[in-house]
Amino acid sequence: MSRLYDTVAPSVIDEEMLLKAIDEQGPKEEAGRIAKEEETEFADIGALRLDFKNILKVDNLWEFTSLTKLQMDNNIIEKIEGLDSLVNLVWLDLSFNNIEVIENLENLTKLEDLTLYNNRISVVENMDTLTRLHVLSIGNNSLSSLENLIYLRKFKNLQTINLSGNPFCEDPNYKVFVVAHVASLVYLDFRLIDENTKMAAKEQYRYAIEELVADESSAENKRLEREAGETEFNKQKAAYVENLNGPHLFESLFSDDPEAQKLASLPGVDELLLTYKEKMVGICRQVFNFGLQEHEKRQKEVNEFYSCIEEAKTENKEMGTSKIEDFNKYRKKCLSDLTVISDAKVLDSKLAEYDDDISKLWDTLMGYELQLVDQLEDTIKDFERSLADMVSNFVEFVQGLISQVRDLENIHHEKVLEIAILTLEKYVKNELDDELSEELKMLLVDKDTITSAVNASHDVHLLKIDNREDDIIQRANGWMASLMETIHQEEEVLRNRDRVKEINNYIDNLKEEIRSLELPGLQ
Structure with missing residues (x-):
């Protein structure tokens, strides 16, 4: 067109x-x-x-x-x-x-x-x-x-x-x-x-629609399941224990270990791995369950804190609003009276009295604000102490459980090393030729080679365990530090600044109002 x-x-x-x-x-x-x-x-x-x-x-x-x-x-x-x-x-x-x-x-x-x-x-x-x-x-x-x-x-x-x-x-x-x-x-x-x-x-189109409805229903159920899974995972992540309700950490130890598959073919190591996995998964589940419990406790503490803060602010605001409403009633009568006073001295006296009342109102409103600042400061300090204790207890408990995981790894390492040395001795005597993979044979050149491989594997595992422990601790402490910074600076400081500005603007408007009045007694 x-x-x-x-x-x-x-x-x-x-x-x-x-x-x-x-x-x-x-x-x-x-x-x-x-x-x-x-x-x-x-x-x-x-x-x-x-x-x-x-x-x-x-x-x-x-x-x-x-x-x-x-x-x-x-x-x-x-x-x-x-x-x-x-x-x-x-x-x-x-x-x-x-x-x-x-x-x-x-x-x-x-x-x-x-x-x-x-x-x-x-x-x-x-x-x-x-x-x-x-x-x-x-x-x-x-x-x-x-x-x-x-x-x-x-x-x-x-x-x-x-x-x-x-x-x-x-x-x-x-x-x-x-x-x-x-x-x-x-x-x-x-x-x-x-x-x-x-x-x-x-x-x-009855049959076509029925088929469509069935497909849509199936797709909707999958979407809901996916969203529920994402919600649950995000909850676990917020508790710093995502992927600890199964073998994920155990499997990650070996996923980046270049020697893992070779060493797994050592005689008897497969049974060791099964035992190691079972015990490690059990400990990880303890971390997982404890983490979720502590997350709920922390969230409950945070919710109660904000509820307490809002209650204090609402009560303080009502006090200020009541005071302003009372003053506005007085203000209307005062301004009405001023407009009919013709005697300059009387008018000056009334104006001075009104100005003094405005100053008293400022003192009262600022007093309410200072009272709220002190109240909130005490509440925030109590909350910070409580939260610090909760995070500290969580970290200590997790460190204890991760220490058990580290002990499992050390025990597993010692047993694998023992098997590796024994296998080397048998290999040197030509007793195991047909039972070993070619990759493993390349490690059984001498004691230093096989020992180095087992130790390297052990170092990879310990690093993974240490990194997961550090991740949990850093995120927990980082969350608390960030939350308290937000409460102190972005919320309380800004709230106080805005309230003081609001009070000053209100008082300035009252003073400007009286200055702009055309009073017969001043003409």
Whole structure:
């Protein structure tokens, strides 16, 4: 379809275009004059029209974070892009452009109405995150496969869709196929879907729909299982004990051990490995279970701490609010009285008294804040001590269990070394030629070679064990240090700073109010 701007050079979305569009769409007359005097904040704009601008590329919209409605129809846009920051967008019109692919809409999770009418789109795709989609207009595109519309089944809120003008509309089964497969639809191609049509479509595609439902149910169950697994793993990770509820650590000892497979073929080592694995997995499970228990205790302590903090802040805020409400009642009466005093001396006295009352209010509010600071400081100190004890106990217990793992490795190493020396002696006497692998024979050159191999394997295992122990300790201590830093600096210091600023601004406004009054006694 030819467009008005086909022979005109493409436009760029720049500040000038945006300001002009906002001005054209903004309030008129006196309200418009006032709006122009104030600096335009893109972040405050709720709706924007950029239609018929000959725009080729979507760009420079990242500041419009409050935008809920964006109209960009009748341009020459070739690609959906530059919309990532428009997370509050509810309505988007990109009709009459040159778009070929639906893409880059992942962040627009609040989108309810999407218009892509009259473009060059051949596949309905890449809209999985648009779970609130209510209206979709994608007529006059290049959609040719009815099967592609099965994708729309995932949008449970989709009630209105326009598909007219696409190649597949020539298929005699087009309407019943869409109605049967997208059960949530109320309107198709601007027409209400009647109950007879719904029933006929459902009957015609009954077996296909039943199969689809079964597949969707299976996929949903797998998704839920996957999410549950991810949730559980994240919980274990937060407890610093992920992969310790099985043989993972044991198997990791040997995965990076170049000598492991060779030494495993030594006579009797296979039985040693089975015993080693069983005992080590048992200890790891103790670490795992204890870690989860301690994680729940720490989270409970953190939750109780924040609950206590919020309770203290709420109580303190209520005290301040009550004081301000009382003062405002007094303030209104005082200001009313001041306006009728004509005697300058009396007025000066009343003003001085009122100013003194404002100062007393400042003292009271600041006193409340200092009281809260002291209260929170004590609460934070108690919490930090309690948390430090919990983390310390956790670390000590884990260190004790990991020490047992290290002992198992030392015992295993001694036994393997003993078997290796004995095997070497027999090998030298030509008693084991046919029972050993070629790789093992290469280690049985002399005592130093086989001993070095066993020791190297042992060093790899100890390093793995030490690294896992260090990882648990560092993450636990790091979590506590980070949490306390956040509480002290990012939360309490900033809260206090904001509260003091709020009090000072309030007091300054009270003083400015009295200074700006036109009192007869001062004239």
